[in-house]
Amino acid sequence: MNYFPDEVIEHVFDFVTSHKDRNAISLVCKSWYKIERYSRQKVFIGNCYAINPERLLRRFPCLKSLTLKGKPHFADFNLVPHEWGGFVLPWIEALARSRVGLEELRLKRMVVTDESLELLSRSFVNFKSLVLVSCEGFTTDGLASIAANCRHLRDLDLQENEIDDHRGQWLSCFPDTCTTLVTLNFACLEGETNLVALERLVARSPNLKSLKLNRAVPLDALARLMVCAPQIVDLGVGSYENDPDSESYMKLKAAVKKCTSLRSLSGFLEAAPHCLSAFHPICHNLTSLNLSYAAEIHGSHLIKLIQHCKKLQRLWILDSIGDKGLEVVASTCKELQELRVFPSDLLGGGNTAVTEEGLVAISAGCPKLHSILYFCQQMTNAALVTVAKNCPNFIRFRLCILEPNKPDHVTSQPLDEGFGAIVKACKSLRRLSLSGLLTDQVFLYIGMYANQLEMLSIAFAGDTDKGMLYVLNGCKKMKKLEIRDSPFGDTALLADVSKYETMRSLWMSSCEVTLSGCKKLAQKAPWLNVEIINENDNNRMEENGHEGRQKVDKLYLYRTVVGTRMDAPPFVWIL
Amino acid sequence: MSYRLLSVDKEEPGLKERNYLGLSDCSSVDSSTIPNVEKSNLNFKATELRLGLPESQSPERETDFGLLSPRTLDEKLLFPLLPCKDNASATTGHKNVVSGNKRGFADTWDEFSGVKGSVRPGGINMMLSPKVKDVPKSIQDERSHAKGGGLNNAPAAKAQVVGWPPIRSYRKNTMASSTSKNTDEVDGKPGLGALFVKVSMDGAPYLRKVDLRTYTSYQQLSSALEKMFSCFTLGQYGLHGAQGRERMSEIKLKDLLHGSEFVLTYEDKDGDWMLVGDVPWEIFTETCQKLKIMKGSDSIGLAPGAVEKSKNKERV
Numbered sequence: 001m002n003y004f005p006d007e008v009i010e011h012v013f014d015f016v017t018s019h020k021d022r023n024a025i026s027l028v029c030k031s032w033y034k035i036e037r038y039s040r041q042k043v044f045i046g047n048c049y050a051i052n053p054e055r056l057l058r059r060f061p062c063l064k065s066l067t068l069k070g071k072p073h074f075a076d077f078n079l080v081p082h083e084w085g086g087f088v089l090p091w092i093e094a095l096a097r098s099r100v101g102l103e104e105l106r107l108k109r110m111v112v113t114d115e116s117l118e119l120l121s122r123s124f125v126n127f128k129s130l131v132l133v134s135c136e137g138f139t140t141d142g143l144a145s146i147a148a149n150c151r152h153l154r155d156l157d158l159q160e161n162e163i164d165d166h167r168g169q170w171l172s173c174f175p176d177t178c179t180t181l182v183t184l185n186f187a188c189l190e191g192e193t194n195l196v197a198l199e200r201l202v203a204r205s206p207n208l209k210s211l212k213l214n215r216a217v218p219l220d221a222l223a224r225l226m227v228c229a230p231q232i233v234d235l236g237v238g239s240y241e242n243d244p245d246s247e248s249y250m251k252l253k254a255a256v257k258k259c260t261s262l263r264s265l266s267g268f269l270e271a272a273p274h275c276l277s278a279f280h281p282i283c284h285n286l287t288s289l290n291l292s293y294a295a296e297i298h299g300s301h302l303i304k305l306i307q308h309c310k311k312l313q314r315l316w317i318l319d320s321i322g323d324k325g326l327e328v329v330a331s332t333c334k335e336l337q338e339l340r341v342f343p344s345d346l347l348g349g350g351n352t353a354v355t356e357e358g359l360v361a362i363s364a365g366c367p368k369l370h371s372i373l374y375f376c377q378q379m380t381n382a383a384l385v386t387v388a389k390n391c392p393n394f395i396r397f398r399l400c401i402l403e404p405n406k407p408d409h410v411t412s413q414p415l416d417e418g419f420g421a422i423v424k425a426c427k428s429l430r431r432l433s434l435s436g437l438l439t440d441q442v443f444l445y446i447g448m449y450a451n452q453l454e455m456l457s458i459a460f461a462g463d464t465d466k467g468m469l470y471v472l473n474g475c476k477k478m479k480k481l482e483i484r485d486s487p488f489g490d491t492a493l494l495a496d497v498s499k500y501e502t503m504r505s506l507w508m509s510s511c512e513v514t515l516s517g518c519k520k521l522a523q524k525a526p527w528l529n530v531e532i533i534n535e536n537d538n539n540r541m542e543e544n545g546h547e548g549r550q551k552v553d554k555l556y557l558y559r560t561v562v563g564t565r566m567d568a569p570p571f572v573w574i575l
Numbered sequence: 576m577s578y579r580l581l582s583v584d585k586e587e588p589g590l591k592e593r594n595y596l597g598l599s600d601c602s603s604v605d606s607s608t609i610p611n612v613e614k615s616n617l618n619f620k621a622t623e624l625r626l627g628l629p630e631s632q633s634p635e636r637e638t639d640f641g642l643l644s645p646r647t648l649d650e651k652l653l654f655p656l657l658p659c660k661d662n663a664s665a666t667t668g669h670k671n672v673v674s675g676n677k678r679g680f681a682d683t684w685d686e687f688s689g690v691k692g693s694v695r696p697g698g699i700n701m702m703l704s705p706k707v708k709d710v711p712k713s714i715q716d717e718r719s720h721a722k723g724g725g726l727n728n729a730p731a732a733k734a735q736v737v738g739w740p741p742i743r744s745y746r747k748n749t750m751a752s753s754t755s756k757n758t759d760e761v762d763g764k765p766g767l768g769a770l771f772v773k774v775s776m777d778g779a780p781y782l783r784k785v786d787l788r789t790y791t792s793y794q795q796l797s798s799a800l801e802k803m804f805s806c807f808t809l810g811q812y813g814l815h816g817a818q819g820r821e822r823m824s825e826i827k828l829k830d831l832l833h834g835s836e837f838v839l840t841y842e843d844k845d846g847d848w849m850l851v852g853d854v855p856w857e858i859f860t861e862t863c864q865k866l867k868i869m870k871g872s873d874s875i876g877l878a879p880g881a882v883e884k885s886k887n888k889e890r891v
Binding site: 077078079134161162293342343344375400459485 | 736737738739740741742743744745746749750
C-alpha cells in the first residue's frame with residue numbers, strides 16, 4: 001500500500017465508512033493517519049467532554065458531519081440534574097469560527113438553545129441535516145431560524161425532545177424556494193401547527209421521504225398531506241381521532257392506498273382504533289411499526305393490524321398487547337429483528353399484561369430477532385434459558401422487570417442462571433440491561449462469557465464488590481457501565497484504574513463508593529474526569545478524613561484528553 | 576401518574592398524605608410553556624426514597640421492596656414542597672410552583688437547620704431528595720421535634736423510586752396525556768392525580784384533553800383553555816400566509832369571546848349539558864365528564880339567560 005500515491009489510498013479509504021474502522025485505519029501508520037484525517041468527513045463523539053472542538057478541528061479539518069452525545073444515559077430517567085451540562089453552543093461557536101463546511105449535526109442528550117440554533121443556521125451555507133434526540137433547552141423560535149436560513153435543508157428530525165412550543169409560525173418560515181426536504185419530524189412538538197403552511201411545504205417537497213406529524217395534525221389534514229406526498233416512506237401519524245365523518249375517512253383510505261412506498265408507520269398519539277383499517281392495504285409492505293405511544297390502540301384492532309404486517313422487522317408496542325398478542329406477532333412476523341415492549345400502566349398498578357410467556361413465544365417464533373427491550377412484571381430462569389436457546393443471535397438484550405429485586409416467580413431463586421444462559425449463548429451480545437433479583441453470580445457469568453459486551457446497565461443487583469470486579473476484569477470490550485442502587489464500593493472502583501482508559505464512561509449512583517475512594521481514583525488517573533454530583537449540602541463534602549468515608553450519591557467518570565470541564569454547575573464537584 | 580407517598584397509615588395521628596407537588600405528572604399538552612423535563616424532575620426527586628436503613632453499611636437487599644426505613648419516611652414528610660397551605664392542591668402554572676418551591680423550601684431548610692449558604696441555586700432537584708444517610712443527626716433531631724415526632728414509627732409505604740422503571744420522561748409525559756383511563760371513571764381513585772376530560776370546541780378539528788386536577792378554580796381552567804384553543808379562533812381571521820414570527824398568543828381568545836361567541840359547557844354524570852361555573856369548583860370536578868366550547872347561539876337552551884350570563888363573566 002505504501003507504494004500507492006496518497007490519492008489512491010484516500011480513494012480506498014472512501015469505502016470505509018464506519019467510524020470504528022476509520023479509527024482503526026488511522027492507527028496503522030503515520031502516513032495512513034495523515035491521509036485518513038484529511039479525508040474524514042463524518043466524526044462521532046460519544047462524550048462531548050472527552051474532547052474539545054478546537055482539537056477536533058485540528059485533526060479533522062474537512063469535517064462535514066458531527067455527532068455529539070452529552071449527558072450520561074441515566075439522564076433519561078431523571079437521575080442527572082437539569083443543569084449538569086452538555087451544552088452545544090461552544091461547539092457551534094468553534095465550528096463557526098473555523099469556517100468548516102458543516103453539513104450535518106446530530107445531537108443526543110444535549111442542551112441546545114435558540115441562540116445555538118440561530119448561529120448554526122447562519123454559519124454554514126451548506127448545512128443540510130439536523131437531528132436532535134432527547135435534547136432540551138430550545139423553542140420553536142430556534143426551529144424558525146433553521147427553517148428560514150438553511151437554504152438546502154434536507155433533514156429536520158426532532159426525536160423526543162423537550163421543546164418549548166411558542167406556537168409561532170416556524171413552519172411558515174421555510175421560504176417558498178425550499179424544496180429540498182427529505183425528512184421532517186416534529187412529532188414531539190406539543191403546540192398547534194399551521195396546517196396551511198405544512199401542506200404547502202409538503203406539496204413543494206418532492207423528495208420528502210419521512211414525515212412525522214405532531215398531535216395537532218388531525219385526520220383530514222393527514223389525508224390531504226398524504227395526497228401531496230404519495231412517495232412517503234416513513235409516516236408518523238399525529239392525531240388520528242375525530243368524530244370521523246365518512247368523507248374524511250374515505251379520503252384517507254384512498255390516499256393511503258396510493259402510498260405504495262410506505263414502509264414505516266408510527267405516532268397515533270390520539271387514535272380512534274376503528275380507523276386503523278384505513279392502513280390495512282399497505283401493511284404488507286411495512287417493515288417498521290411503532291405504536292408505543294398509541295395507548296388507545298389495543299385488543300382486536302391492534303391484532304388485526306399486526307396480522308397484516310408480515311414483513312415487519314421492527315416493532316415497538318405497549319404491553320397492553322398481552323402475551324396472546326405477542327403470540328400473534330410470533331406467528332405473523334417472521335422477519336422480526338427488533339422488538340420493544342413498553343409498559344402502558346406507569347402507575348405500577350400491576351396490570352401489566354405481558355409475562356415471560358410472551359417473551360418465550362417471540363423467541364420461538366422470530367428466528368431473526370437480535371434486539372429486544374422488554375418491560376414485564378415477572379420472569380423465570382427457565383424462560384430465559386429457553387429464550388437463549390431459541391435466539392442465540394442477540395446483540396441487544398434489555399429486560400426490565402418492573403419491581404426491583406424480584407426473583408424467579410416460580411422458584412423464588414435469583415435470576416442469575418437465566419441471564420447467565422443469555423450471555424453464554426449470545427456470543428455477539430453488545431448491550432445488556434439486567435433486572436430482578438441478582439447476586440454476584442450473574443456478574444461472574446457476564447465476566448466469563450460476555451466478550452463482546454460494550455454496554456451494561458445494572459440496577460438493584462449484586463451482593464459485594466466481587467460482582468463489579470468480575471465485570472471489569474472480564475469484559476474486555478466494555479465501553480459504558482452504568483450502575484445504580486447496588487452494593488459496589490471503593491474496592492471495586494479502585495481495583496484496576498487503567499481499565500477506565502479503555503472505557504468511555506462509568507456511572508455509579510446510590511452505591512457504596514465513598515468520597516475518599518473517588519479522590520484516590522482521581523489522583524491515580526489524571527486523564528479521567530471524576531465528577532461527583534452532589535445533591536446534598538455541599539458544605540458537608542469536606543476535606544477532613546471523617547467526611548471522606550461519606551458515601552457519594554452520584555459518580556460519573558469518563559476519560560478525556562482535555563481535562564476538567566469549565567462549565568460544570570456548583571453541585572457538580574470534579575475531583 | 577403522580578408520585579405521592581401512598582397508603583400512609585391513616586390511624587397514626589398527625590400523619591397526612593402529602594402530595595409533594597400538588598401536581599400530577601402529566602399534561603405537557605396543557606401547559607405548553609413549561610419544559611417537561613423540569614416537571615418530571617420535580618416529581619421524581621420529590622418522592623425519591625432510598626432503599627435501606629440510614630447509616631447502614633449496605634442497602635438492604637429486600638425482596639419486598641416495600642420495606643423502607645421509617646426515618647426515610649420521616650425525612651420526606653417533613654419537607655412538603657408547597658410552602659404555604661393556602662395554595663391548596665395546585666397552582667395555576669407549573670412554573671410558579673417551581674419558583675415558589677425554591678423559595679419556600681429554602682426558607683424551610685434555613686428554619687430547620689440554620690445551615691447558611693446551603694441552598695444552591697442549581698435547582699430544586701438537589702434539595703428535594705436528601706439522602707437520609709447524609710443528613711447529620713442534629714438536623715434530623717430538629718426535624719423530628721418540629722413534627723412532634725409522631726412520624727418516626729410510621730410503617731413505610733410502597734413508594735416510587737426515582738428513575739424507575741427506566742422510561743424516558745418524554746415518554747411518560749406523552750403517555751400521561753394520551754391515556755384516557757381516567758376520563759370515564761366516576762371517581763378517580765384518590766391519590767392517583769390525573770383526571771383527564773376531553774375538551775372539544777365547535778369548529779375545531781380535534782379534541783384536546785385537560786387534567787382537571789391541575790386547576791383549583793374556574794379562572795385557571797378558563798385561562799388554560801383559552802391558551803389551548805386560541806389558535807382555532809385566530810384561524811378564522813386569516814392567518815394564511817403569515818410570515819415571520821407573529822405569535823398567536825398575543826391575540827387572546829378573551830377579546831373574541833367578549834363578544835360572547837363561545838361559552839364553556841360541560842357534560843355531567845347524568846349526561847346533561849350544563850354551563851360551566853354554576854356549581855362550586857370541587858363539585859364540578861367530580862361531576863364533569865366532558866367539556867365543550869360551544870357557540871353562544873347553541874347554548875341558549877341550557878339555562879335562561881345563559882348567554883347573557885356569559886357576557887358578564889370575565890372569562891367563559
